[in-house]
Amino acid sequence: MESKVITITPEMAREWLTHLNGNNRPPIKSYISYLAQEMKAGNWRLTHQGIAFDSQGNLVDGQHRLYAIGVANKAIKMLVTTDLPIGRFSIIDRGVSRSISVLTNLPNWLTEIYGLLFIMTTTGPGRLSPDVILSLHEKLGMHTEALRNCCSTKTRFFSSAPIKASAIIALEYGENEDYVLNTYRNLVLQNLESLPRIALSLVRQYNRGRIQTSGGQYMRKEIYAKARHLFTEKNKNIMNIRLSLTQVEGYIHEAKVIVESLLDF
Numbered sequence: 001m002e003s004k005v006i007t008i009t010p011e012m013a014r015e016w017l018t019h020l021n022g023n024n025r026p027p028i029k030s031y032i033s034y035l036a037q038e039m040k041a042g043n044w045r046l047t048h049q050g051i052a053f054d055s056q057g058n059l060v061d062g063q064h065r066l067y068a069i070g071v072a073n074k075a076i077k078m079l080v081t082t083d084l085p086i087g088r089f090s091i092i093d094r095g096v097s098r099s100i101s102v103l104t105n106l107p108n109w110l111t112e113i114y115g116l117l118f119i120m121t122t123t124g125p126g127r128l129s130p131d132v133i134l135s136l137h138e139k140l141g142m143h144t145e146a147l148r149n150c151c152s153t154k155t156r157f158f159s160s161a162p163i164k165a166s167a168i169i170a171l172e173y174g175e176n177e178d179y180v181l182n183t184y185r186n187l188v189l190q191n192l193e194s195l196p197r198i199a200l201s202l203v204r205q206y207n208r209g210r211i212q213t214s215g216g217q218y219m220r221k222e223i224y225a226k227a228r229h230l231f232t233e234k235n236k237n238i239m240n241i242r243l244s245l246t247q248v249e250g251y252i253h254e255a256k257v258i259v260e261s262l263l264d265f
Contacts (some may be wrong), residue, residue: 030138035068050079121256167226196236
């Protein structure tokens with residue numbers, strides 16, 4: 001077995017992809033697109049993860065990276081391992097389990113949002129996996145990107161996953177984009193004079209300790225529901241956010257319908 005760093009050109013990547021061994025999983029288009037964007041932007045970094053061929057010349061690891069090189073149309077340096085003993089690939093990555101963020105190459109804040117939406121709305125046998133995260137990113141990525149572009153500042157509560165998730169679902173549901181993004185930015189930056197009345201209510205509740213930020217899944221659902229309520233423009237002049245259990249469940253059901261439609265459940 002031998003490993004060395006090689007500059008892989010798009011032509012090399014396309015040729016190497018003809019050596020798939022037939023046991024590779026189907027390529028994930030959204031993941032390939034994400035990797036290609038990172039390569040185009042110059043964000044790709046050389047690591048111990050790369051391309052691997054077995055002793056018969058079959059490609060056993062790295063198909064998504066090779067597809068991405070072709071899509072990016074850019075030569076990329078990677079570690080390439082050859083002559084991997086046949087049958088050994090099944091033990092690769094069986095050490096310390098890797099996080100969803102590492103497995104998808106998406107930042108933690110994104111995987112936390114998608115993971116929250118999936119866990120909060122799924123009651124069936126579905127399991128959170130890299131494929132689920134990447135599928136949601138493929139469908140909701142334009143909203144998360146809009147949110148990041150309007151305000152990349154982080155705060156302990158107002159940029160937390162439940163609030164970001166509610167803004168993203170509001171956008172997907174068709175709420176006024178300017179209203180949602182401006183309200184989110186002003187919440188995070190605490191531009192109180194620019195906030196609608198309903199958002200000020202959430203700020204008051206938080207500052208007075210009336211919002212429990214830890215304590216289980218229901219607390220995150222309640223925070224999500226309150227934020228979803230304030231990201232609805234018709235509610236902007238409401239003086240106080242008080243949601244019944246039925247209202248909370250209604251907002252969770254709305255998210256469930258959207259998530260299941262995006263995942264084709």
